Amino acid sequence: MDDQMLLSSPLRDFVIWEPVLRLLLAADAEGSAGRTRRVEGRISRHTWRLDLPDGLPSAEMRVVEDLRRSFDSCGLGEMLFAAEVQPDGSTTLHLAWASLARTRGFPDLAVLTLVDGVLPEPWRRLPDPVPGAAPAPSADLELLERTLRERLPDAVGATEEEIAATEARLGVTLSDELKVLYRVTRARWDWEDFHEDYEEADRVNTAVGCELSSLEELYSVDAARRHSSWSYGATDAVHCPPDAAVQGLAGSPGWIVFGSNGGDELAVDLTPGPGGHTGQVILVSHETNLGADLIADSLTDFVLDRTKDERCLTGSPPAVARVRAGSLESIQAAAHPALEVLSIDSSDGAPFSLAPLSGLTRLRALTAGPGVLSDPPEIAGLVGLEYLELPVQEWRVILDAAAVPRTLLAAAIKVQRDEDPLSVAALADEILALWDRTQIVQTVLEGNLGPAES
Structure with missing residues (x-):
């Protein structure tokens, strides 16, 4: 954590915490005016765990949301806190600041990354070689080109030099079908090709069957981009049965994204599973972290709307x-x-x-x-x-x-509900110390919430 970020954070101001502390005190059914009271919790920009009853009015819940929004402006990660409130209202607030780069917490889980830049094993997995993998029998270069040119008679196609430059940038050889597609239309959104004409862009998308990317926009699916968190990723597994058409990976240098359906990526698969075909079309869902679904055995099938929907299994x-x-x-x-x-x-x-x-x-x-x-x-x-x-x-x-x-x-x-968040932070520090990681930063704020009501 950057020390300057911490020092300048508005969350170091006791006033920012007062509304949530008052809300927690009001929810403490066992509280009394004559004793020291303690409230605690965990909160971040994405999650919170506070001992509050269900069904609180929206006006009271807005207090929690206002505090959460304070995290957005300061770039700090999850925070554990505990406050001791004396009968006269004087309050000592203990804060443990967990770096977002180091800790990803759920309401009942604190996850510490111990080695920088390392992803869980499923996200490190590279595609297995499949000797003998070949294009599907339905891959028909002449039919594909004829169909596209009939649908897009005025399209501007890519040159061989432009296709070669894209292959050099990606580090792969594009499938023959993908080359045919871009020889017919390079789908470049500029004055020279589409004349910034939305109707012309729609015609291209309709002709191909998706929101087509330009040749320059082609990219491979990066496994790291699909990684959500260690708590999910580490407990998942890549699964590729002997007859799988698609390898259950997070990403592959051979998954070349050429378009989308408005939310998910559509890719030509150059690294198919044992039961698949080189150049098949797959859908990489934004709702999953591993695997992809087989949409068509070939780009020819995809353009001619001969599609299928075969789900890829992952952990099993x-x-x-x-x-x-x-x-x-x-x-x-x-x-x-x-x-x-x-x-x-x-x-x-x-x-x-x-x-x-x-x-x-x-x-x-x-x-x-x-x-x-x-x-x-x-x-x-x-x-x-x-x-x-x-x-x-x-x-x-x-x-x-x-x-x-x-x-x-x-x-x-x-983390169990009745455990002291600051004790959890101290335990996390012991674990981090074994890897010489930066310790969780703790600080203490003083304030006064006023005498408790009798």
Whole structure:
């Protein structure tokens, strides 16, 4: 966190916090005028966790929204706070400021990135080679060109030099069908091609079947752009069955986006799955983080409206397993050489030993609820762990036992509603210190909320 950003933040002003503190005090049904009272919570520009009753009037909830909007102007991340309010109203407000670059928190989860610039494994996955992959039988260059020229007789096409320059920029050889498309129309939105005529642009889009990008706007789907957060990404998995048409990746240098449907990306796939075709058309949804859907076996099929809708599966057992809340009742049932992600959910029953996971080198993510592990330091034996999500007590145990795996790239603390946010911040600092990361900044503000009403 930039020290100047922190020093200049309006959130360092006690007055900014007064309305929310008053709201929390009013919601404290057990409060009394004769004792010291304590309120606490977590808040950021995107989320908040405050002990407030459901159904509060919109005017009162606006107080919370006003505080959240203060985060937008200062660039600060999540904040943990706790206030002690004396009977005369004098208040000590403790703030723990978590850098957005370091911590991504949900209302019940604080996620610490321990290594800069590293994404979860599914987002680092490159396409597998598929020997023998070829264009679909329906790919018909003559039919495609004839159809496009009939629909767009006056379009301005790209030169061979322009196509070669695009290939050099992308670092890939475009499919023959994609070259045909842009030889007919380079779809450049300028005076020379479209004369800034919206109707002409609509004719091109209608002829092709999507909002067509210009040749210069072609790009490959970047996996990093689809990454949402470690808490989602680390617990997902790439899944590509032997007959999959599309590889279940986050992105590929061979997914060349040539247009959109108004919200999702349409791409020609040069790195298909074992059951797919080179040059097939896929849809990369903005609502998913992994995989893409097969729309057409070829660009010819797409332009001629011979489309399909085949969903791509992503994480699937045995790569991802859940014990207790899922269909599995034991860790032994989940222990499989292909296991990558294991979640052990809280429920009644005896705690589990992690011994059955010993030797599973592909296991990279473990999440566990409170009290489900019989011997938390066994975690040290999981040699390939990149992401670990545990409650406060379990973190305390493995920290004291020096059993935190040093292979971790990110760590998450599950926060229970009754836990002190500042204690959670102190625990996070201990974890960050193992990787020599910058500590969470804490500060104290003083103010007065006035005497409590009798």
